[in-house]
Amino acid sequence: GFARWITSSQYFGIDKVVILGNRCDIDEADAVDHLGSDPSCSVIGLYLEGVKDGRKFLKAVERAASRKPLxxxxxxxxxxxxxxxxxxxxxLSGEDRIFDAALRRAGAIRVYDFDELFDLAKTFSYFADLPPAEDLRVGVVSVSxxxxxxxxxxxxxxGLRLAGLGEDTIERILSVYPSGWIARNPIDMWSAIEEVGAFDAYLTITEAVLEDDGVDGASIIFMLIPDVTEMDIRRFLREIKPYRKPFTLCFMGGDMRLVHEWEQIAEGESIPVFHSPERAIRALGAILRWKHERRR
Amino acid sequence: GFARWITSSQYFGIDKVVILGNRCDIDEADAVDHLGSDPSCSVIGLYLEGVKDGRKFLKAVERAASRKPLxxxxxxxxxxxxxxxxxxxxxLSGEDRIFDAALRRAGAIRVYDFDELFDLAKTFSYFADLPPAEDLRVGVVSVSxxxxxxxxxxxxxxGLRLAGLGEDTIERILSVYPSGWIARNPIDMWSAIEEVGAFDAYLTITEAVLEDDGVDGASIIFMLIPDVTEMDIRRFLREIKPYRKPFTLCFMGGDMRLVHEWEQIAEGESIPVFHSPERAIRALGAILRWKHERRR
Known part of the structure; x- marks a missing residue:
């Protein structure tokens, strides 16, 4: 039942689900070893209530986590x-703080609920192949x-940083605002939408932010209201998809049918979608931290 | 834009949305006073970036929070x-810890993101009229x-408590399990579903839990998998709706279309639905704490 839930509730591709239950011959360590060396699996997500053999498990985690996000x-x-x-x-769950420290040392990423597990799994599966991140500097582009x-x-x-914007970036951003505007990160784009319409505002600002050397990743926030929904979201995604930095979309409703439609379009293009600014930043922060730690 | 997002993204009834923006004549305190004395408003939800006149605002919060959840x-x-x-x-946001303490003294409930604001707003709006809670003892009925x-x-x-179950409750629960079973809270109902089918298992166990004097509220967890989705959810909700204790439903997918369909059915009956066990418990805990503090 649990396995069916996992494979059916997400848009992104789930390759294998291993449910061990009250395991006998095969334990968590064997499963981790198997998934770690399986080339068709790009991210490993584990749900555990405890481990049988802690030492064996942590060794398997260390091996697998050196190859892919775990x-x-x-x-x-x-x-x-x-x-x-x-x-x-x-x-037997054991002392959580000890387990936590050991997991981190082994290179695993600890998450605290299924929402976070799925949020991070999809973000890592879409972005694990991008180049390392220089730092944890986030750009925010928001309609509100x-x-x-x-x-x-x-x-x-x-524990992330708000990116400072380069002079060139600011100049490009200001080109879609009424004169006299001040551009700073997070970028409140409402006036730009009123000035040049949603498509041009989103595209100009998002491209400027993603091209800035001082930005490691970006969160782009939409509200699916008439001024915004008239834009051609497929064309927008086609334009920004080639940028080699992690970015997330956040769709705050609007018409829920349209929200789901846009979500399917975006995730079909391997761009992760969230519905709250906090969850978008949490996922973006996790991938940036992982890419930053692996930059050497 | 923001107002439209708020009114369109939720199933439960939103009576009024007051957006103050860069307010001039009317401030947050006036809005709180107005909503506090408006009989058609049962729960007040505020999004603030700061307050103009702290003293006036906190007095208004105290007045309104004595009448309804804020x-x-x-x-x-x-x-x-x-x-x-x-x-x-x-x-000017001011020192957050000071504001936080003052808010709590005035009787407000602090939330930390829009998900939590909406989760609690719907739970309070459905259950604010129920009798006070004796304690914070939670029963959990879960398919997994x-x-x-x-x-x-x-x-x-x-900071809640796991309810102990009365002897009578345990006897009723065991009637739907294979013999030799041990019933304890949280109640793992898989074997009961295999024994008597989903409808009888859910109804017998949920009723037994909600009728137990040692249970102040309950979280009922479904996975919308074939063994479960064959049950008549409308009839189940009709049977358990009359119980005068807060309870939440958690639907872990399954077929997402069916998840949304069941969600609309349940929230149409004023029963709050969540999609993660943690968010269900968070909302249930908030209403129980509020009802417990107001029990005298």
């Missing part, structure tokens, strides 16, 4: 959860001021 | 966010063991 959702973190895990799979402020808070929360 | 999403929490807020609405463990962790994280 995400771990480990439940039974709290005393209540640990007790529930014992009656579910007979797992609230999206700017919430994104800036999330950038603070996740 | 949720506050305040951005500009972090230094980066505060700077972005200044250029968006000219708000993972749902049990993740829920137990979330119960730990949010």
């Amino acid at each position: 995400l771990v959702l480990k439940s039974g973190r709290t005393p209540l959860g640990a007790e529930a895990a014992t009656s579910h799979t007979g797992s 001021g609230a999206g700017c402020v919430l994104s800036a808070d999330a950038i603070g929360d996740y | 949720l506050v999403l305040k951005s500009g929490r972090t230094p980066l966010g505060a700077e972005a807020a200044t250029s968006h609405t000219g708000s 063991g993972a749902g049990c463990v993740l829920s137990a962790d979330a119960i730990g994280d949010y």
Whole structure:
């Protein structure tokens, strides 16, 4: 049941689901080894309630994580959860802080719920092949001021940096605003949309941001309201897809049918879509950190 | 734009959206006063980047929060966010910890992103009229063991309690399991579904849990897989709706079309639906805490 849920609830491609349950002959370490050396698997996502042989498991994690991103959702973190895990799979969860430190040392990325597991899995699967990131500098392009402020808070929360914009970038951005405007990151684009329309505003600003050497990744926020939905989203995605930096789209509704339609179009192009500014920044931060740590 | 997003993205009824923007004559305090005394508004949700007159605002919050649940999403929490807020609405965010403490003293419920604001707003709007809660004891009924463990962790994280089940409750629950089973909370119902089918398993177990005096609220977790989707969800909801305790449904996909269909059916009956065990527990915990604090 669980396996069917996992394979059916996401747009991005899930290659294999290994459900071990109350495992006997094959344990988590064997599964990690197998997926780590399987070339058709680009990201490994694990849900664990405990591990059988900690040492063997951590060695397998270290091997696999040196090759591809490895995400771990480990439940039974709290005393209540640990007790529930014992009656579910007979797992002994052990001291969570010790497990956490060991996981990180082995190169795994710890996540804390299924939303985060799926958010990061799709972001890593779309962007794992991009070049390393120089730093953790994020550009934010948002149709609403609230999206700017919430994104800036999330950038603070996740220990990322708000990118400063180069002079050239600022000049290109200002070309779509009424005169007298000041461009700063996060970029509140409402006035640009009023000035030149949604398509030109989004494309000019997004390209300027993604081409800036001081920007490692970008979060692009849409509200699917009439002023925005008239734009040709397929053409926009075609134009920005070639940039070799991670970027995320955030669609805040609007007409929910259209939100799902745009989401399917974007994820069909391997561009990750979120519905809250915070989750977009969380996923972007995770891929930037991973790419930054692997830059040498 | 923002207002249209808010009114169009949720199933539950949104009565009024007040967008103040760069407010002049009317400020947040006036808006809170107005909504607090408006009988057609059952829950107040605020998104703020800062307040004009802190003292006046907190007095208005105190008045309104004594009458109905008042949720506050305040951005500009972090230094980066505060700077972005200044250029968006000219708000001075002030020291977040001081604001946070003052908000809580005034009886407001602080939330940290729009997902949480909407999750809690719908849960409070559906359940604000139910009787006070004696304690924070949560029952969990889940089709998957993972749902049990993740829920137990979330119960730990949010400072709630896992309900102990009465003898009578356990007896009723065991009636739908193969013999030799042990019933404990969180209740892993897979074997009951195999034994008597999804409808009888869900109904018997959910009713037993909701009727237990030691349970203040419940989280009921579904995976929309064939064994489950054959059940008559409308009839199930009709049977459990009359119980005067807060409960949430969590639908973990399955066929996404069916997930949305079931979600609309349930929220049409004023029963809140979530898609992750953690968000269900977070919302349930918030309503239980609010009802518990107001029990005298």
